[in-house]
Amino acid sequence: xxxxxxxxxxxxxxxxxxxxxxxxxxCIRYDLGLTGTKEGCSVGVCGAxxxxxxxxxxxSCLTLAVMADGHDITTVEGLAKNGELNPVQKSFIQYGGFQxxxxxxxxxxxxxxxxxxxxxxxxxxxKDWMMGNLCRCTGYYKIIESIQKAHQFAK
Amino acid sequence: xxxxxxxxxxxxxxxxxxxxxxxxxxxxxxxxxxAVTKIDETTYEGALTVRVGPIKLNLQGKIFxxxxxxxxxxxxxxxxxxxxxxxxxxxxxxxxxxxxxxANQTELLVETDVNILGxxxxxGQPIIRKKADAMLKEFVDNIKKQLS
Amino acid sequence: xxxFEYRTPKNLKEVHATLKEFGGDAKLIAxxxxxxxxxxxxxxxxxxxxxxxxxxxxxxxxxKDGGLSIGGLATHREVESSSLVRRRLPMLADTFHHVATxxxxxxxxxxxxxxxxDPNQDPPPSLIxxxxxxxxxxxxxxxxxxxxxxxxxxxxxxxxxxxxxxxLFVPKMAPNTGAAYIKFLPRTADDYATVSAAAVLTxxxxxKNIADVxxxxxxxxxxxxxxxxxxxxxxxxxxxxxxxxxxxxxxxAMVDPVSDFRGSAAYxxxxxxxxxxxxxxxxxxxxxxxxxxxxxPKPPAKKKVVKKGRRK
Numbered sequence: 001x002x003x004x005x006x007x008x009x010x011x012x013x014x015x016x017x018x019x020x021x022x023x024x025x026x027c028i029r030y031d032l033g034l035t036g037t038k039e040g041c042s043v044g045v046c047g048a049x050x051x052x053x054x055x056x057x058x059x060s061c062l063t064l065a066v067m068a069d070g071h072d073i074t075t076v077e078g079l080a081k082n083g084e085l086n087p088v089q090k091s092f093i094q095y096g097g098f099q100x101x102x103x104x105x106x107x108x109x110x111x112x113x114x115x116x117x118x119x120x121x122x123x124x125x126x127k128d129w130m131m132g133n134l135c136r137c138t139g140y141y142k143i144i145e146s147i148q149k150a151h152q153f154a155k
Numbered sequence: 156x157x158x159x160x161x162x163x164x165x166x167x168x169x170x171x172x173x174x175x176x177x178x179x180x181x182x183x184x185x186x187x188x189x190a191v192t193k194i195d196e197t198t199y200e201g202a203l204t205v206r207v208g209p210i211k212l213n214l215q216g217k218i219f220x221x222x223x224x225x226x227x228x229x230x231x232x233x234x235x236x237x238x239x240x241x242x243x244x245x246x247x248x249x250x251x252x253x254x255x256x257x258a259n260q261t262e263l264l265v266e267t268d269v270n271i272l273g274x275x276x277x278x279g280q281p282i283i284r285k286k287a288d289a290m291l292k293e294f295v296d297n298i299k300k301q302l303s
Numbered sequence: 304x305x306x307f308e309y310r311t312p313k314n315l316k317e318v319h320a321t322l323k324e325f326g327g328d329a330k331l332i333a334x335x336x337x338x339x340x341x342x343x344x345x346x347x348x349x350x351x352x353x354x355x356x357x358x359x360x361x362x363x364x365x366x367k368d369g370g371l372s373i374g375g376l377a378t379h380r381e382v383e384s385s386s387l388v389r390r391r392l393p394m395l396a397d398t399f400h401h402v403a404t405x406x407x408x409x410x411x412x413x414x415x416x417x418x419x420x421d422p423n424q425d426p427p428p429s430l431i432x433x434x435x436x437x438x439x440x441x442x443x444x445x446x447x448x449x450x451x452x453x454x455x456x457x458x459x460x461x462x463x464x465x466x467x468x469x470x471l472f473v474p475k476m477a478p479n480t481g482a483a484y485i486k487f488l489p490r491t492a493d494d495y496a497t498v499s500a501a502a503v504l505t506x507x508x509x510x511k512n513i514a515d516v517x518x519x520x521x522x523x524x525x526x527x528x529x530x531x532x533x534x535x536x537x538x539x540x541x542x543x544x545x546x547x548x549x550x551x552x553x554x555x556a557m558v559d560p561v562s563d564f565r566g567s568a569a570y571x572x573x574x575x576x577x578x579x580x581x582x583x584x585x586x587x588x589x590x591x592x593x594x595x596x597x598x599x600p601k602p603p604a605k606k607k608v609v610k611k612g613r614r615k
């Protein structure tokens with residue numbers, strides 16, 4: 001069964017016809033061609049599929065595309081504005097917050113949401129917020145440091 | 156996964172044995188079993204519906220009467236079933252031992268060994284264990300009820 | 304996932320009508336975090352999903368009869384962030400904060416979680432200890448169901464298939480009451496507990512005797528367990544240091560955990576005793592802390608930025 005959905009992704013309006021059993025992550029990656037968001041575990045645990053729905057973090061692998069109808073989605077592709085990376089992205093580059101990069105889209109989306117709510121989080125606050133974004137490479141130290149120092153790149 | 160159930164059935168060994176030889180009757184004593192049909196002397200076909208909350212399994216498969224040892228008062232049934240939507244499969248063997256307690260009292264010992272394969276098996280061994288234990292208890296109670 | 308119809312009713316009347324239309328083959332979906340996983344694994348195969356997210360007006364959080372009334376469609380995140388909940392019942396905000404990750408909490412609803420009835424969940428033991436109840440609504444009316452007795456089995460509640468949880472009500476706490484929820488997480492922070500314990504302790508006005516106590520545990524059986532026998536050795540008794548340990552032992556005798564990757568059944572039983580004791584100690588500390596705060600001179604009010612979950 002197909003349904004037409006209307007939603008905004010990274011500020012741009014889309015109208016897509018999707019089967020009801022299409023997951024949001026698949027809609028984003030295949031129907032819209034935005035492959036920045038990754039699927040790691042498919043059970044909502046690893047955080048690689050993190051996107052923002054109306055500014056709130058969700059697991060796109062556990063959300064049906066039809067549930068995004070009428071909402072605003074932000075993916076990692078939507079973080080940079082006019083070709084300029086956002087402070088979190090700049091900080092991750094400066095302080096080495098990634099290695100293989102597979103978890104990184106989820107990490108920067110989650111960190112961006114954190115800094116919107118709490119511009120100068122403590123280390124404990126970062127760990128509490130970012131707890132659901134797993135990384136197999138970095139051991140998390142550089143991710144935490146990148147987030148702590150992201151304010152240096154804020155306007 | 157191994158289970159063991161015991162019950163005191165208020166009949167002598169012989170009538171209990173005869174009851175147990177009626178495979179469809181025995182199979183239908185297990186809650187959720189529907190439609191048991193005979194294929195040959197020792198093979199039957201059946202369906203079993205099991206529910207755990209919102210999860211419903213429709214298992215379809217065969218039941219084999221593997222052992223029929225009247226001297227030792229021991230019988231064994233083997234079952235192989237698959238879920239219709241391929242969420243998994245179940246293989247199991249049940250051995251039933253009858254022990255005479257009195258003129259009209261027999262102890263029925265039901266020992267079951269079950270393997271749960273596929274998604275349902277992954278999903279929750281603890282849930283399955285609790286569920287299977289409850290089902291087997293009801294199985295033995297149903298046999299007792301039918302013979303009381 | 305097998306194909307299904309997806310309906311977005313705008314109000315409860317439409318929800319009930321849609322459920323009636325599809326009968327037993329329809330499933331309600333709120334946040335979907337539990338249901339979508341099961342559907343992906345083909346363990347649940349509804350022919351129709353009835354989306355509750357489109358129903359407005361069921362996610363409010365307000366004071367009612369001195370207690371807290373939380374809409375069934377409020378998300379976990381809305382409850383943990385609510386300044387009302389954090390001020391009046393921090394243990395409740397703390398409990399909801401312990402659930403999984405922020406991503407799950409942004410979608411999973413209070414009512415949906417309770418209806419899902421996984422015995423490892425965090426809110427149920429706390430809510431049972433708080434004496435909370437839910438309002439369940441169907442086409443034929445509503446009824447109030449206390450959470451103590453709401454859970455029947457793994458994934459099974461006393462709800463009828465056409466009933467929706469529209470409200471969670473947490474009654475007003477008596478004076479000199481402390482509440483605590485402790486989640487034993489030897490593995491990762493986003494996991495279910497190996498064992499969890501919630502305790503709500505009420506002392507008499509001299510704070511020397513235990514006027515009332517409610518203790519509940521999670522992850523120790525096919526449902527959350529209210530440790531009535533632990534409560535019985537405390538209720539009406541003077542506050543003694545050994546009392547909490549004794550209550551822990553009584554609770555241990557009431558639980559029936561399963562061995563799994565979070566711990567063996569024997570270990571979980573031992574931990575049940577330990578964590579009931581710790582939860583009671585924490586609840587007592589809460590009472591003393593509240594008494595100190597009441598007696599202390601008030602500091603100047605600090606403006607705290609608290610996020611309220613948004614529902615568009």
